[in-house]
Amino acid sequence: MLMEAKPTPGVSLYLPTHVRGAETRQDPIRLKNLIAEARQSLESAGLKPRETDAILDPAVALVEDNDFWQHQDIGLALFLGDAQTHTYKVPIAFDQKVAVGPAFHVTPLLPLLAADGAFHVLTITAQSVRLFEASRFSMVEDDAAGLPGSVDEVSGQPDYENPLQASPVGRPHTGAINITKSQVSGESPEDWRKANTVEFVHRIAVELERHLARHRLPVVLIADAEIQGHFQxxxxxxxxxxxxxxxxxxxxxxxxxxxxxxxxxxxxxxxGRRRAVDHLAALLGSGEAHATLDAGEIVKAAHLGRIETLMLAEGAELRGRFDEATGKVTMGGEDAAERQNLLDGVAAQVLRHGGAITIVTPEEMPNGAAAAAVLRF
Known part of the structure; x- marks a missing residue:
């Protein structure tokens, strides 16, 4: 949605935030400073004070919203424009940044969408089973997995009972009560517990495999030694x-x-990231036409749906303008229309055409490039 937006103009604000402690007091001050910087950029672009206020007022209101600052993650991104405000509290520690232009500046968010880093976390105890969707930044519980909730759900009986070993007074009536085979045979409490644990873990394994059938992502299991052994x-x-x-x-x-x-x-x-970098380097070294570091070619290829894998250096930017009508790419530029980050549009096109995005460190990028691409054709 952010990539598709065409605000006239749009303001993108990024700042690091704090989850708790006295440092949370710094965060509204940071936002206030960013708003002042954005105001200056908007007025320099020719907007009247009334127009500037209309864009920035929602952010100004947040500065004094004490409750808002008490519920933060480690990064905050705000997108303002066209009478809309989009606020995202995310697990990325951003550098402070202001971007003003005809599109929202979204590349700092791309690590959340990168092709690498997605996995599941499964936690199991006898009383609780939880499945999480995870990335290198955070994890969120998947409530739709349909896994058994506890060993009691599987056994159907929360406590071990051995009616045949009970005293006559304590022995329950057996005529109308369903007693498990293990109880009747006098199986020990420990054997009964182990049997139910095995069945419990087996049910989890079956349901998890069914749940993961469409999205074959890696799974990390967190449990005690006994449950781990059964699960494996x-x-x-x-x-x-x-x-x-x-x-x-x-x-x-x-x-x-x-x-x-x-x-x-x-x-x-x-x-996986190392292999992607090595694969790109091999293609470039062989002179293979299906790989490029040329910024202009990358911009044009993205809009034609030619990019299979886009590789970006963390924090990378390419300033310029792309004319979709002529296919001309102009790097640099002084006016507001030319100061947009071209990688925002490139990333949007790559994702729209089913391509993948990999984020690497600047040191891993060949020749210190900001972006590289493996092309489909």
Whole structure:
């Protein structure tokens, strides 16, 4: 939605924020300073004070909204224009930035959409099962997974009972009560518990595999040693089970669980990014026409749907203008229409045409380029 918007003009504000503590007091001051910078840019572009106020007033109101600042993530992005305000609290620590132009500046958000870094986190205890959709930044619980909620749901009986070993007074009437085979045979409480745990974990494995059928993403399991052992024996996930964290998940908060899980998948994702960089370097080294570092060619190829993989350096920008009617790319420029970040439009076109985006460090990019592309044709 942000990529498709054509505000006249639009203001994009990025700032780092704090979740708690005395440092939260700095955040509204940062926003106030960014608003002042945006106001200057808008007035320099020829807007009247009344027009500038109409765009910036929603952000001005947030400066004095104390409750708003008490519920933040580590980054805040605001998009203002065409009588609309879009506010996003995100798990990315932005540098402070103001962008004013005919489109919203969205590339700082692209790490959230990058092709690498998506995985699932599964936590299991006898009392609770949770599945999370995760990235390298955060994770959110998936409430639609349909997994069993606890071992009691599977056993249908919360407590172990052995009516045949009970005293005559304490022995329940058996005529109208359904007693499990294990109880009648005198199975021990520990054997009964193990059998129900195995069935519980088996049900989880089956439902998880069904849930993941359409989105084959890696899974990190967080559970104690016993449950982990059962899951690895009963699951058919194979290589999709990226690894395990042996701990009681109820002893940690969500942030700690995410950090532990990402440590498991980090090497895999870093290897994926390394392979992408190596593949690009090999194509460039061979003179292969299906790879390019040329900024103008990348801009034009994106609008033609030719980019299979777009690789961007973190924080990269390409300032200029693209004329869709003529296909002409002009780099640089002084007026407001030419100061837009061309990578915003490139990223939008790549995603619209089903391409992938990979974010790498500036040091990983060949020749220090801001962007590179592997082309379909």
């Amino acid at each position: 024996k009963l699951s058919d996930l194979g290589p999709l089970l990226a690894g395990v964290v042996e701990t009681n998940p109820e002893s940690r908060d969500v942030n700690a669980l995410h950090a532990a899980a990402y440590d498991v998948v980090r090497p895999m994702f870093e290897e």
